[in-house]
């Protein structure tokens with residue numbers, strides 16, 4: 001006969017400082033699992049697969065391989081790579097305990113704790129002064145505590161959704177200093193996330209989301225492509241180490257040249273393509289929206305648009321899809337002005353580099369990278385642009401390129417097919433081909 005294990009069993013195990021051993025076929029209630037995670041009680045079973053739920057990311061099933069011409073409105077992301085199943089990922093490693101009382105990370109039982117989500121769901125009264133609504137879980141790691149990494153880390157900490165945000169930089173002092181400085185903003189921004197700064201991926205520990213911003217930024221007179229050899233070495237090494245440390249993680253690449261570095265991180269990591277994504281489209285879309293706002297009386301956020309293709313010359317902003325308040329944007333903003341805004345958005349990275357005179361943009365890029373992570377951790381259903389491995393949708397296959405996607409907790413949920421005009425579609429396909437060519441040159445040079 002199977003046993004049902006509840007929260008009182010978990011709390012008793014916590015009080016005794018032991019794991020909860022369950023037999024095969026036993027039932028551990030969802031509330032008990034939550035409570036086990038909060039109290040750091042390991043739930044062990046004969047097959048050793050029972051673990052606290054919050055560190056086990058669901059990974060979408062399906063395949064990235066699709067036959068052109070069979071497109072429906074969306075396709076499911078998957079774990080298959082180059083036509084064959086990638087090795088089954090090992091179960092997520094629970095986060096090691098952190099310092100006292102960090103909720104959900106296995107600290108000792110204390111009398112004053114943030115309210116348990118399990119108890120909260122059961123309607124238990126909340127201690128006065130404690131934050132009853134937030135549910136923080138897991139760890140996000142940002143590699144590269146430079147300009148972009150710093151802003152990404154700040155946005156992730158501010159969101160107050162992770163137990164811990166860890167900054168990693170080869171310059172360990174920089175990572176530690178920025179982490180401490182950021183932690184000091186906790187009362188100002190009202191977050192309970194712990195922030196840590198370390199020198200290596202391994203010291204950061206297993207994470208659900210890893211943002212790679214490490215690498216060189218361009219200077220005036222350089223193209224993003226000029227960064228390729230230096231950054232490929234850095235990104236390849238980091239991607240391999242991330243996969244070893246966090247086999248369940250979703251990697252979000254920011255380092256330039258973006259499309260090539262994302263594909264490189266995918267091949268180097270060996271992770272399923274659904275868990276290696278590139279950030280550029282969110283930024284390029286935001287730039288277009290912001291610049292339309294500057295050029296017109298429209299509020300930037302009310303402009304509905306999406307930037308696809310490459311993060312560079314082959315950026316495609318389909319004006320046939322751009323709208324405001326249900327009307328085509330071309331009816332609200334004169335087409336010549338709109339075309340000028342598209343060109344300016346495409347060149348915005350270089351425009352900022354020229355103004356800064358040292359380094360490149362970081363406010364909007366860091367915010368955009370965090371936006372992708374937050375869309376995943378919150379399981380938001382919004383459609384956004386990300387560099388993903390094309391699966392035949394839009395007639396593009398087996399190359400990373402900016403496409404409309406839905407993201408979920410486990411990474412890419414689906415590539416969304418939106419109707420494009422013939423020229424827009426051709427430009428998107430051309431972007432895919434140009435990126436493929438550059439990847440070929442990169443492989444030949446290595």
Ligand SMILES: NC(=O)c1ccc[n+]([C@@H]2O[C@H](COP(=O)([O-])OP(=O)(O)OC[C@H]3O[C@@H](n4cnc5c(N)ncnc54)[C@H](O)[C@@H]3O)[C@@H](O)[C@H]2O)c1
Pocket residue numbers: 143144145146147148149168169170171174213214215216217218227231234238253254255256257258279280283311359360361362365
């Ligand atoms: N995808 C995009 O839209 C986008 C936007 C902005 C910047 N970027 C790119 O992001 C990258 C970072 O830009 P930035 O402005 O933050 O540069 P930055 O120089 O301010 O920061 C880079 C950081 O990476 C660290 N680093 C280098 N090698 C490392 C390693 N092996 N391990 C850990 N840390 C390492 C450096 O010490 C530095 O602190 C650049 O390649 C830039 O071109 C991309």
Ligand SMILES: O=C(O)C[C@H](O)C(=O)O
Pocket residue numbers: 217218224256311348349350352353360361365
């Ligand atoms: O332009 C750069 O070099 C950095 C980044 O890609 C950007 O678009 O700001």
